[in-house]
Amino acid sequence: xxxxxxxPPFVYMIAGALVLPLLPKKTRSTAFLIFPLMxxxxxxxxxxxxxxxxxxxxxxxxxxxxxxxSRIFGTIFALIAxxxxxxxxNVKETAQQSAAxxxxxxxVGVVFAxxxxxxxxxxxxxxxxxxxxxxxxxxxxxxxxxxxxxxVHLFGGSLLLSGILLHLSSGGSLRIxxxxxxxxxxxxxxxxxxxxxxxxxxxxxxxxxxxxKATIAGAVFLSAFTTKTAVYVLIRLFAGWEILIFAGxxxxxxxxxxxxxxxxxxxxxxxxxxxxxxxxxxxxxIGTALALNGAVAHAFCHILYKAxxxxxxxAVLQTTGISQLTNLGGFARYQKATLALYMIGAFSISGFPLxxxxxxxxxIVSAAGYAHYDIIMLLLMLASVGTFLSIGxxxxxxxxxxxxxxxxxxxxxxxMLAAMGIASFFxxxxxVAPSLLYAYLxxxxxxxxxxxxxxxxxxxxxxxxxxxxxxxxxxxxxxxxITIDTDWFYRKPAGVVRTVFVDWVSVFFDAAERxxxxxxxxxxxxxxxxxxxxxxxxxxxxLYSPGRYRQPITAIMLxxxxxxxxxxxxxxxx
Amino acid sequence: xxxxxxFLFGCAALxxxxxxxxxxxxxxxxxxxxFYVFFGFAGCVAIILISKALGKLLLxxxxxxxxxx
Numbered sequence: 001x002x003x004x005x006x007x008p009p010f011v012y013m014i015a016g017a018l019v020l021p022l023l024p025k026k027t028r029s030t031a032f033l034i035f036p037l038m039x040x041x042x043x044x045x046x047x048x049x050x051x052x053x054x055x056x057x058x059x060x061x062x063x064x065x066x067x068x069x070s071r072i073f074g075t076i077f078a079l080i081a082x083x084x085x086x087x088x089x090n091v092k093e094t095a096q097q098s099a100a101x102x103x104x105x106x107x108v109g110v111v112f113a114x115x116x117x118x119x120x121x122x123x124x125x126x127x128x129x130x131x132x133x134x135x136x137x138x139x140x141x142x143x144x145x146x147x148x149x150x151x152v153h154l155f156g157g158s159l160l161l162s163g164i165l166l167h168l169s170s171g172g173s174l175r176i177x178x179x180x181x182x183x184x185x186x187x188x189x190x191x192x193x194x195x196x197x198x199x200x201x202x203x204x205x206x207x208x209x210x211x212x213k214a215t216i217a218g219a220v221f222l223s224a225f226t227t228k229t230a231v232y233v234l235i236r237l238f239a240g241w242e243i244l245i246f247a248g249x250x251x252x253x254x255x256x257x258x259x260x261x262x263x264x265x266x267x268x269x270x271x272x273x274x275x276x277x278x279x280x281x282x283x284x285x286i287g288t289a290l291a292l293n294g295a296v297a298h299a300f301c302h303i304l305y306k307a308x309x310x311x312x313x314x315a316v317l318q319t320t321g322i323s324q325l326t327n328l329g330g331f332a333r334y335q336k337a338t339l340a341l342y343m344i345g346a347f348s349i350s351g352f353p354l355x356x357x358x359x360x361x362x363x364i365v366s367a368a369g370y371a372h373y374d375i376i377m378l379l380l381m382l383a384s385v386g387t388f389l390s391i392g393x394x395x396x397x398x399x400x401x402x403x404x405x406x407x408x409x410x411x412x413x414x415x416m417l418a419a420m421g422i423a424s425f426f427x428x429x430x431x432v433a434p435s436l437l438y439a440y441l442x443x444x445x446x447x448x449x450x451x452x453x454x455x456x457x458x459x460x461x462x463x464x465x466x467x468x469x470x471x472x473x474x475x476x477x478x479x480x481x482i483t484i485d486t487d488w489f490y491r492k493p494a495g496v497v498r499t500v501f502v503d504w505v506s507v508f509f510d511a512a513e514r515x516x517x518x519x520x521x522x523x524x525x526x527x528x529x530x531x532x533x534x535x536x537x538x539x540x541x542x543l544y545s546p547g548r549y550r551q552p553i554t555a556i557m558l559x560x561x562x563x564x565x566x567x568x569x570x571x572x573x574x
Numbered sequence: 575x576x577x578x579x580x581f582l583f584g585c586a587a588l589x590x591x592x593x594x595x596x597x598x599x600x601x602x603x604x605x606x607x608x609f610y611v612f613f614g615f616a617g618c619v620a621i622i623l624i625s626k627a628l629g630k631l632l633l634x635x636x637x638x639x640x641x642x643x
Contacts, residue, residue: 260625464614
């Protein structure tokens with residue numbers, strides 16, 4: 001497998017994206033599944049260290065640098081690409097599946113990149129491939145949201161690139177290494193570029209804007225890759241930057257508040273990506289071995305249960321065509337399997353014992369406690385309350401229970417249920433046997449989640465969250481509104497910007513065009529019969545007619561001839 | 575039937591509080607008896623009320639908000 005035959009893990013995904021359209025139509029969905037499995041195989045048979053490097057323009061680019069941190073991220077990316085492939089089994093549009101593989105290839109490329117240039121190229125590949133998964137929905141709002149999405153990501157990419165270039169020009173190394181806190185302008189630029197992809201407010205609005213408008217299968221892939229590669233890069237570069245603790249805590253609560261207000265089921269889930277990534281960012285900021293392990297473990301678990309939740313919401317959208325809570329309700333008994341699988345994801349994200357969220361989130365919360373960030377720890381627990389409230393109670397209650405609006409969903413496709421089943425299996429497996437995950441975490445720290453105080457805390461808090469929800473559930477019923485977020489700053493002024501830079505400009509050019517056409521017309525009229533303008537001959541035709549002006553010329557010619565004759569006669573007689 | 579479930583729920587809560595008494599406190603808030611019960615309930619109420627207030631005052635707009643110019 002090694003030596004001259006070694007191919008970097010991302011090659012399999014990207015090759016898959018290119019090969020897929022060439023295969024016979026019927027085999028494509030099955031073939032899709034092979035590429036993530038091959039990637040997984042390569043990741044787990046590769047040794048640690050820098051495996052693959054090439055020279056380019058005087059630089060040495062390290063295409064694959066494998067260690068415990070990149071391996072665990074690569075593993076979950078390949079695994080979720082597989083599960084997403086199962087979910088997208090019935091998708092007829094191969095371009096979507098190719099884009100998903102390309103996107104996964106970008107994510108795998110980023111986590112194994114050993115240098116900034118390689119990282120940046122895969123970073124941009126992800127942005128472009130993922131945008132297609134939004135556009136492929138083919139609605140007007142998806143088209144517009146996709147355009148905003150790609151523009152914001154290109155902006156983020158340019159922040160990252162300027163950071164990298166500044167870092168290089170000030171003598172920095174091309175290799176990806178830990179950056180000392182508050183180092184320099186270049187590191188702040190890199191942090192902003194990465195933070196945008198991690199959806200740190202106020203740079204987060206692309207996520208909650210675009211994800212709810214993506215295709216049903218596309219949202220599953222979107223929920224997994226972009227934010228978690230950013231978490232990976234944060235761990236690589238910015239572990240122990242204290243500002244990330246505060247940014248992370250703000251994220252956890254920001255997502256919670258917006259999810260309470262959201263009415264679209266996939267928007268609720270999108271805001272809880274921001275909230276959950278907030279936990280990871282907090283862990284990166286704390287920077288102890290336990291906190292970093294917690295961030296890695298939580299990223300791993302989060303990808304599984306969040307994909308599961310998006311698959312459940314996608315199944316609702318697929319079978320009913322509705323995604324607004326105010327229009328859903330009362331069809332639980334027609335969709336028991338989907339509901340049950342969704343609830344496994346909901347219990348996982350809420351950190352219930354025996355589900356995988358419990359074993360990863362509690363690491364970060366405990367790490368905050370051990371590092372004596374008491375207030376931070378309480379705020380993280382408050383965010384957990386909000387998570388259970390929105391994902392575990394509000395969304396399922398108003399989607400499947402609540403008022404019966406006479407919705408009769410079609411059958412959930414088997415492939416979708418199978419994919420949700422696989423994700424559920426891993427959610428429970430890791431919850432029951434956390435050592436399966438802990439054994440592969442990159443940093444040296446021991447942790448046992450199943451202690452009596454933890455269990456008490458993890459049962460009492462949600463139990464009484466439920467009591468409060470039951471009393472106030474009337475207040476929580478959605479309203480047919482949208483919630484403005486920081487995308488307001490580029491969406492609302494868009495009208496004014498349009499007026500000034502498009503409408504006014506086009507008014508100006510219209511006027512200029514009309515004036516110049518009028519001038520050209522005038523000149524062409526003039527050149528048809530220039531004589532007319534010298535003689536003020538109003539009755540004259542616009543066209544030049546030689547005969548009309550012949551008279552005076554013949555008279556002159558006669559005079560001239562007469563003059564010649566006169567001179568001739570005078571010459572004869574002299 | 576519904577009352578029965580709430581009765582069971584109450585019993586479970588009391589048992590968990592009794593177990594909690596046997597545990598030593600690791601943080602200052604764990605010295606307050608039944609802190610997590612209160613935290614879960616009050617936290618949920620606070621999140622709902624604060625979010626809804628923010629939504630009413632500032633954040634929630636009609637669905638065609640971005641479409642009208």
